[in-house]
Amino acid sequence: MRDTDVAGESAADVLDRAGFSPQLQLIIERFLAGVVLDPALHSDAAFVRSLVGYFVMGSPGIPAQGMTAIAEQLATPIRGHITVGVSVTSMTRSSDTWHLELSDGSERHADRVILAAGPWKNAELRGAPTPEALGLTTWWIAAPSAPSTHKFLYLDLRERPQLTNASVVSNVSPSYAPAGQHLLQATAIGAHGLSDAEAITATADLMQADPSQWRLLTRHDVPQSLPRIPPGGQTTTPAGPGLVIAGDHHHASIQGAMSSGADAARRAAQ
C-alpha cells in the first residue's frame, strides 16, 4: 500500500479495513494508542504507517544516560555557539531583521531565525494557531524485585482499559532504577482520571504482581506531549521571510523532529 492509497484517512479507518482478526486488531490499536497518544487513532494514516515502519526497521531503545543524551550528542560539536538557560520571550521583524527578546533581558538580532521551541511555543511566539495537544501521565514505581524479566510492553487489553501500557523499564535499561531496585512505568493517555493508588493497582493487575512493596517515585503529567497529526497531515501557517520552523509538528516523533531540524538547517543555509 502506498501513501496515496491512504491519503486523508485516519489510522483507525485504515486498520478497520485491513482484515486483522479482532484480537490482533485490538493489540495493534492499543499499542499504537500509546505511540500517538490517542485511543481513537484519529491520526494521519500515512504518519502512523511511517512510525510502524521505524518499529519494523529497528528495536526501540532508551539511552543509558537518559533522553537528554540525544540532545547532548547533537550539541557537542557546536557547544561553543549555544546559549542555554534563557528563553526567547518575543520575536518581531522589521527592516529585514528579526529582533528577539530574551528572558535575561538581553536581545538578539538576526536576518534568519530557526524557530524550534516545540509546536505550542513556536505557535505562541509567532502568533499562529496552536495545534491540538495530546497528553499522557506516567507513574514511575520502584520495586524490590522485578515482576518479570520481559523487555516488552504490557498492554491493557481489557474492555475498559485504565492504563495504556506498562513496562519493567530496568529490564531494558538497569541504570534507570534506584540503586538495588527495579523501575516500573505505567502510562495512561488523555483525561484518564486515575489516582496514584488506582494506577499502581492497575499496573499490578497487568503484570500479575504483588504491589505491596512498590513505592511511587514520581508521577509525570505531560498535557502537551505530542501534537495531533490529523488525517491529511498538519497544516501550519507559512513561516514568512527569514524564518524557518523546525520540530515535530508534521511528524510527531523524535525522528520527525530531527529530520525537520536537518531540513531547517539546509533551508536556512540557502
Ligand SMILES: Cc1cc2nc3c(=O)[nH]c(=O)nc-3n(C[C@H](O)[C@H](O)[C@H](O)COP(=O)(O)OP(=O)(O)OC[C@H]3O[C@@H](n4cnc5c(N)ncnc54)[C@H](O)[C@@H]3O)c2cc1C
Ligand atoms: C513523555 C513523552 C514521551 C515521548 N516518547 C517518545 C518516544 O518514545 N519516541 C519518540 O520518537 N518521541 C517521543 N516523544 C516525542 C518527542 O519527545 C518529541 O516529538 C520531540 O522531542 C519533539 O522535538 P522538538 O525539537 O520539536 O521539541 P522539544 O523536544 O520540545 O524541544 C523544544 C526545545 O525548545 C525549548 N524552548 C521552549 N520554549 C523556548 C523559548 N521560548 N525560548 C527558547 N527555547 C525554548 C525547550 O526547552 C526545548 O528544549 C515523547 C514525548 C513525551 C512528552
